[in-house]
Structure formats: structure tokens, C-alpha cells
Amino acid sequence: MRRATLAAKPPAGQPLPDTHVWLTLSTLFPYLWRYRLRVVLALGCLVGAKVATVAVPMVFKEMIDDLAPAAGMLALPALLLLLYGALRFSTALFTELRELLFARVTQRAVRQVSLEVFNHLHALSLRFHLERQTGGVSRDIERGSRSIASLISYTLYSILPTLIEIGLVLGVLFVKYDAGFVLITALSLAAYIVFTVKLSNWRIDIRRQVNESDSAANTRAIDSLLNYETVKYFNNEAWEAARYDEQMRRWEDAATRSQKTLAYLNLGQQAIIALGVTAMMWRAASGVVDGRMSIGDLVLVNAFLIQLYMPLNFLGIVYREIRQALTDIERMFRLLKEHREIADAPDARDVPAGPLDVEFAAVDFAYETERPILYGVSFRIPPGQTVAVVGQSGGGKSTLARLLFRFYDIGSGSIRIGGHDLRQIRQASLRAAIGIVPQDTVLFNDSIFYNIQYGRPAAGREEVIAAAERAQLSDFIATLPQGFETRVGERGLKLSGGEKQRVAIARALLKDPPILIFDEATSALDSATERAIQTQLEGVASGHTTLIIAHRLSTVMNADQILVMQEGRIIERGAHGELLAADGAYARMWRLQQEEAAASADAGQPPPT
Ligand SMILES: Nc1ncnc2c1ncn2[C@@H]1O[C@H](COP(=O)(O)OP(=O)(O)O)[C@@H](O)[C@H]1O
Ligand SMILES: [Mg+2]
Numbered sequence: 335m336r337r338a339t340l341a342a343k344p345p346a347g348q349p350l351p352d353t354h355v356w357l358t359l360s361t362l363f364p365y366l367w368r369y370r371l372r373v374v375l376a377l378g379c380l381v382g383a384k385v386a387t388v389a390v391p392m393v394f395k396e397m398i399d400d401l402a403p404a405a406g407m408l409a410l411p412a413l414l415l416l417l418y419g420a421l422r423f424s425t426a427l428f429t430e431l432r433e434l435l436f437a438r439v440t441q442r443a444v445r446q447v448s449l450e451v452f453n454h455l456h457a458l459s460l461r462f463h464l465e466r467q468t469g470g471v472s473r474d475i476e477r478g479s480r481s482i483a484s485l486i487s488y489t490l491y492s493i494l495p496t497l498i499e500i501g502l503v504l505g506v507l508f509v510k511y512d513a514g515f516v517l518i519t520a521l522s523l524a525a526y527i528v529f530t531v532k533l534s535n536w537r538i539d540i541r542r543q544v545n546e547s548d549s550a551a552n553t554r555a556i557d558s559l560l561n562y563e564t565v566k567y568f569n570n571e572a573w574e575a576a577r578y579d580e581q582m583r584r585w586e587d588a589a590t591r592s593q594k595t596l597a598y599l600n601l602g603q604q605a606i607i608a609l610g611v612t613a614m615m616w617r618a619a620s621g622v623v624d625g626r627m628s629i630g631d632l633v634l635v636n637a638f639l640i641q642l643y644m645p646l647n648f649l650g651i652v653y654r655e656i657r658q659a660l661t662d663i664e665r666m667f668r669l670l671k672e673h674r675e676i677a678d679a680p681d682a683r684d685v686p687a688g689p690l691d692v693e694f695a696a697v698d699f700a701y702e703t704e705r706p707i708l709y710g711v712s713f714r715i716p717p718g719q720t721v722a723v724v725g726q727s728g729g730g731k732s733t734l735a736r737l738l739f740r741f742y743d744i745g746s747g748s749i750r751i752g753g754h755d756l757r758q759i760r761q762a763s764l765r766a767a768i769g770i771v772p773q774d775t776v777l778f779n780d781s782i783f784y785n786i787q788y789g790r791p792a793a794g795r796e797e798v799i800a801a802a803e804r805a806q807l808s809d810f811i812a813t814l815p816q817g818f819e820t821r822v823g824e825r826g827l828k829l830s831g832g833e834k835q836r837v838a839i840a841r842a843l844l845k846d847p848p849i850l851i852f853d854e855a856t857s858a859l860d861s862a863t864e865r866a867i868q869t870q871l872e873g874v875a876s877g878h879t880t881l882i883i884a885h886r887l888s889t890v891m892n893a894d895q896i897l898v899m900q901e902g903r904i905i906e907r908g909a910h911g912e913l914l915a916a917d918g919a920y921a922r923m924w925r926l927q928q929e930e931a932a933a934s935a936d937a938g939q940p941p942p943t
Contacts, residue, residue, distance in 0.1 A: 355660055357664075358663050358667060362443070362447075362482065362485075365442075365443040365446055366439060366443055368442075369438075369439045369442070372435050372436065372438070372439050373436075375435050376432045376435040377494075379428045379429070379432035380428070380432055380490070380494060381498060382424070382428040383424070383429045384495055384499050384502060386421045386425040386428060387499060388499065388503060388506060390418065390421045390422055390425070391633070391634050391638055393418045393421060394418065394630075394634070395630035395631060396411070396414055396630065397415070397418065397630075398629055398633055399628045399629070402628065402630070436486075440482070440483050440486045440487065444479045444480075444482050447478070447479060447482060447666070448475060448479040451475050451478070451479075451666060451670055452475070454670055455669065457674055458674060458675070459674070459676050459741065459742070460742065461675060462672065462675070471669065474669060475669070477662040477665070477666070478663050478666025478667070478669075481659035481660075481662035481666075482659075482663060484655055484659050485659040485663060488655055488656050488659070496646065499642060499645075500642060503519065503642055504520065507519060507635075511627075511635075515617065515618075515635065518614055518617065519610065519614065521610075522609060522610025522613070523642070523646075525610075526606045526610075526643075526646060526649075527649065529603065530599070531653055533598065533602065534599070534653045534654055537595045537596070537650070538657065540591050540595060541592055541654070544588040544589050544592050547581055547582075547584035547585040547588050548585050550584070551578060551582050551585055554577055554578050555578055558574045558577070607639075607643045611636070611640070611643075614636070615632070615635070618631060618635045618636075675742075675743075676741070676742070678761055682758055682759055682760045683758060683759060684759070684760055684763040685751055685752055685754070685759055685764060685766075685767040686752045686753075686754070688752075689848065689879065690717055690751055690752040690848050691715060691716050691717045691750075691753075692714070692751055692879055693713075693714040693715075693749070693751075694711050694712055694713050694714075694734070694747070694749050695747050695748050695749075696710045696711070697711045697712070698710060698711075698744065698747055699711075699730075699733065699744045699745050701733075706745075708733060708902045709902045709903050710747070711730075711734070711902070712747075712904070713895070713897055713904065713907070715880070715881060719880070719894040719895075720875050720876075720881075720882060720893045720895075721880070721881055721893060721894060721896075722882040722890035722895070722896045722897065723881065723882070723899055724883075724884055724885070724890060724897070724898055724899070724920070725898055726900060727885075729899040729901060730899060730901075730902045731853070732772075732853050734881070735770060735851045735853050735881065735883065737749060738751075738849075738851065739764070739770070740761060740764060751764070751767065767847050767848055768851060769843075769845040769846070769847040769850050769851070770850070770852075770853065771835070771839050771852045771853060771855035772838065772853050773853040773854045773857075775834045775835055775837065777822045777825060777826025777829070778822075778826075779824045779826075780822070781818060781819045781820060781821055782811060782817075782819075782822060782837060783798060783818035783819060785822060785826070785837050785841065786837060786844060787844070788841055789801070789840070789842060789844035789845040790844050790845050797844060798840075801843045804840070804874075805836045805837070805843060805867065805870070806836055806863055806867050806870070807833075807836045807840055810833060810836070822834075830858075831858035832863065834858075835856065835857075835858050835859060836863075836867070839852075839855055839871070843874060847878075849878065849879045850874070850879070850880045850881070851880075851881045851882075851883070852880070852882045852884075853883045854883055854884060855882075856868065856884075856886075856889060857885055864886075868889055872892060886927065887920075887924050887927055888927070891910045893909075893910070894909065895907060895908065895909060896909065896913060898918075898919050898920050900919065905919055
């Protein structure tokens with residue numbers, strides 16, 4: 335995308351109410367105040383630099399007066415020259431010192447805030463993450479943390495120094511000359527600032543239109559290219575180009591207007607400066623004519639003004655950037671205020687050691703209150719035993735696994751592990767005690783090795799290889815030129831469903847927790863691999879408290895108990911033989927699957943991969 339970076343630039347925010355500004359600043363303040371010594375020293379440097387800046391033209395004035403023929407004998411003002419040089423240098427010295435002192439404060443604040451938001455995001459519920467687009471959240475963090483740096487630097491390097499300088503200059507003018515000078519300077523500065531802010535506000539709206547049309551064009555281009563094949567199928571290149579160009583035309587108009595208004599802004603600013611400087615010069619010149627002021631004074635006043643207006647040239651940009659930074663930071667801090675749905679109880683304890691049982695007692699649950707998912711679900715997995723859950727898709731089987739991980743709190747009833755209610759157990763300890771092969775495995779965009787080792791980052795290389803072996807991955811990995819170091823692509827897309835599933839199995843085996851959940855863990859495997867893994871999994875399951883969710887009934891025949899779930903209720907339960915004997919829903923499903931298996935064997939259908 336040609337202008338993808340531009341499009342990533344946030345649209346300029348709506349004007350912020352002042353309360354927000356102060357709230358945002360006060361949230362940021364503690365992060366800076368941890369380094370108060372550095373902050374205070376940096377502010378000292380700031381004042382030092384500005385005092386030197388204002389002193390330079392004053393020394394210059396003395397030199398001119400010394401050299402003016404009226405002073406009679408001409409002598410080289412050596413001392414003044416030295417002072418002049420020293421002052422010029424100390425302006426730079428103080429500025430760089432401030433930079434040295436402050437650099438770490440800014441970056442540390444950025445780092446701390448980013449880390450805090452990151453941790454907080456991981457602490458937020460699955461519900462939050464399912465509802466928000468990950469892309470949007472990460473952009474909020476990225477912009478927010480970048481904006482902290484720019485807010486600090488604009489304030490510290492631009493606004494504050496200018497204010498100090500204005501104060502100093504006004505002071506000097508008042509002490510050395512008279513209130514007239516102060517008045518003219520103050521008035522023209524005020525006019526300049528008001529004009530700039532007003533016009534900038536107007537321009538911010540236009541900038542927003544520029545950015546919005548830019549993003550829209552970009553979105554169109556991406557969507558169109560993502561659908562490359564479809565576009566070709568329907569021969570619609572021209573149509574796509576026209577749609578793209580329509581957005582680009584909007585962008586062109588807005589961008590042109592933005593450029594034009596910039597010219598107005600600059601013109602207006604320069605007019606105000608010219609007026610102010612002329613008025614001052616007029617007063618100073620008449621002072622010289624009347625003999626009240628020297629030529630040096632004239633030069634001094636002129637130099638002061640030029641020096642003052644120089645940083646103000648950027649006021650428009652600085653103002654816009656600061657406003658944008660405040661919006662971005664506020665958005666990031668809003669993430670921090672996002673409420674944690676699932677929090678540890680103050681007296682939460684750890685999962686007890688040793689074999690654990692899992693018990694669901696009359697559990698009711700709904701993701702959204704209007705739509706109940708589970709109705710009075712009760713079952714118990716005694717320590718070391720295996721319970722299987724079968725049933726139609728959408729019946730609520732995977733929900734059982736999510737609830738056991740406490741991604742959501744249940745409506746009524748209770749879930750207990752080792753006799754303790756989930757809500758009384760520390761989440762970290764709870765999740766350490768359970769291993770899962772989820773229904774849809776998403777992998778990190780890293781090597782196969784990394785993804786397996788993720789199950790237990792402390793595991794050694796041999797352990798990882800052994801886990802891969804047990805998950806029937808070795809043969810596959812042996813065919814890869816880069817073996818374990820093969821990268822799996824974003825979300826693991828470079829692996830087939832069955833390969834991903836086996837990586838997930840290896841990862842769970844490596845974690846080796848007391849409780850295991852297999853959520854359709856072998857659904858994407860062909861029957862031969864499934865049988866091979868099945869034996870492995872049954873070996874693993876013995877000695878673990880295991881919940882198996884399965885579609886293919888043949889994989890759960892050996893479970894100690896089988897639960898048949900339908901629309902959120904357990905409608906049958908018992909061992910395989912008992913359920914067949916009962917001749918209910920399970921028996922029907924079993925017969926159906928046996929027939930299907932026979933049919934596909936006859937047809938010689940290739941197994942799924
Ligand atoms: N995060 C969610 N928000 C709302 N509804 C959900 C969510 N996750 C699952 N569901 C719904 O809950 C029901 C049960 O889902 P699930 O437990 O995944 O079924 P399955 O038995 O196929 O594993 C489904 O109807 C599904 O649409
Ligand atoms: Mg499921």
C-alpha cells in the first residue's frame with residue numbers, strides 16, 4: 335500500500351473538553367514524578383538556556399553601543415566578546431544537558447505505561463477481547479505510547495521554553511524601557527496565539543477529512559487486493575479502480591484544502607508579526623531620535639522580537655500535535671480503566687497439590703443474558719478418571735472448557751476443583767493446573783519448536799522433542815528442511831489443521847498438568863493418525879483427570895463416563911456399553927457414525943487431513 339503509513343496516522347480528534355485534558359495529564363504525571371530529581375534539574379536547564387538566550391542580544395547591544403562613534407575612543411570590547419561567545423554556547427549547553435537528563439525519563443514513562451496497559455489487556459476477560467478488534471487495541475497502545483513522548487517533548491521543548499522566554503523578554507522590556515513596549519509585545523503575541531489556535535482548530539477538521547478519506551481509500555485498496563481472485567473471476571478491475579479513485583478524489587480535495595489553509599495560516603501569522611515588529615521599531619526609532627535610546631537599544635528590541643517569534647512559527651503544528659497526543663493518550667488510558675470482569679478474590683488460594691477431581695454442580699451459564707447456553711449441568715470427574723462429552727455442535731461442549739478455565743463466571747451453581755470453588759482459586763494457579771488442546775488451535779508466528787515449548791517454557795530440548803514424538807509429529811517434522819526450526823506463519827497458517835492440532839497436543843503434553851482437556855483434539859486428523867494418537871492420549875489420560883470433548887464417538891468409547899449434551903443439557907450419561915444398552919440418543923449417534931464409517935470405507939474416500 336503506497337500510503338499505508340499515512341493511513342495509519344490517526345484522524346485528528348474532536349476538541350477535547352478541558353477536564354479531559356487535565357485528567358489525562360494528571361494520570362501521566364505520576365509516571366514522570368518518579369524521577370523528580372531529573373525533572374527538576376531538567377527544568378533548571380530549561381530556565382538556564384532561556385536566560386542565556388535572552389542575555390545574548392543584551393550583550394550584543396552593549397557591544398554596539400561601545401562601538402558606536404558617539405562613545406568616542408574605539409576600543410575592542412574583549413570582555414563583552416568573550417561573554418557573548420560564552421552565552422551563545424551555554425544556550426546550546428543547557429539545551430543538550432536538559433536532553434541528556436530527560437531522555438530516560440520520557441522513554442521510561444513510555445515503557446512503563448505501555449507495559450501496564452499490556453499487562454492489563456491480558457488481565458481483561460475473553461469477552462472484552464472477543465468484542466474488540468485486536469488491531470484496534472494494539473493501535474491504541476502504539477499511538478498512545480508514541481504520543482506520551484511527543485506530548486512531553488512538545489511541552490518541554492516547545493511550549494514551556496517559549497513561555498519562559500516571553501516572560502523574560504517582557505520583564506527586561508519593562509525594567510529597561512517602559513510599559514509601552516511591554517504592551518505592544520504582549521498584544522501582538524496574544525493576537526498571534528489566538529489567531530493560530532483559531533485557525534488551527536479549523537484546520538484540524540480539514541486534516542481529519544484528509545485522514546479519513548485516506549483511510550477509506552486505503553481500506554478499499556486492501557479489500558480489493560485481498561479479493562484479487564474474485565476481481566479476476568468477475569473481470570471487474572475497472573469497477574474496482576473507479577471505486578478506489580472515487581475515494582482518492584475525496585482525498586485530493588481535502589488535501590488541497592489543507593494545503594491552502596496552511597498558506598492562510600502562515601500569511602496571517604506573518605502579518606501579525608510584521609505589524610508588531612513595525613510598531614516596536616517605530617517606538618524604538620523615535621526613542622533614538624529623541625535621544626532616550628541608543629542604537630544598541632534599537633537592535634536589542636528588534637532581536638528580542640525576531641527571537642520570540644521564531645519558535646512561535648511552529649505554534650500551529652505544536653498545538654495540533656499536542657491536542658492529538660492528548661486524545662491518543664486518553665484513549666490508551668481508557669483501556670487501563672477498562673474493568674476487569676474476572677478478578678481474583680482477596681482470599682483466593684492455590685489449587686491443592688495431588689490428584690484433583692473436577693465437579694460441575696447445577697451450572698447455569700449464558701454469554702449474553704438473553705441467551706442461556708447451559709442449563710443445570712452437573713457431573714463429576716473423579717481424580718485420574720476420564721469423562722467424555724459428546725453431542726451436536728453448538729450444544730455447549732467447548733463452553734464447559736472455557737468455564738473450567740474461568741474465562742467467564744457462571745450464572746448459578748458451582749464449579750469445583752479439588753473441592754474448591756473456582757472463584758476462590760487464584761487464576762494463575764488454576765490455569766497452571768489445566769492443560770488444553772483447544773478446538774481451534776492458533777499458533778504463534780514462530781518456529782514449531784517455540785510453539786511446542788510454549789507449553790512449558792522451561793522445558794529442555796529433549797523434552798520438547800519427546801513431546802513432539804508422542805504427538806506423532808516426528809515423521810512430519812523430519813520431512814521439513816528446517817525441521818523444528820520451521821516457522822509456522824501467522825496464526826500457524828502454514829500448517830495443515832491436523833499438524834496444528836498435533837502441535838497443540840505436544841504442547842499440552844509438555845505442560846503435563848494434573849487436569850487435561852481435549853476439545854475435539856483429533857477432529858482434523860485422518861483415521862490412521864487419530865488411532866495412533868488415541869493410544870498415546872489414552873496413556874496420558876490415565877493418571878490425569880481428563881475431560882474429552884469429541885465428535886467421533888469411537889474416540890471416547892473407553893471413557894469412564896460419557897455425557898451426551900444437547901442444547902445445553904446433559905440428556906444421557908453412562909459408560910459406552912450402558913449407553914448402547916439404553917438405546918437412546920447415544921446409541922442412535924453410534925449407529926449413524928458406524929454406517930458413515932462403513933460407507934466412506936467402501937467409497938474409498940481419502941481421509942481428512
Ligand atoms: N463468546 C461467545 N459469545 C456468545 N455466544 C457464544 C460465545 N461462544 C460460544 N457461543 C455460543 O454458545 C453456544 C455453545 O458453544 P460451544 O460451547 O462452543 O459449542 P460446542 O458444543 O460446539 O463446543 C453456541 O451456540 C455458540 O454460538
Ligand atoms: Mg466446540
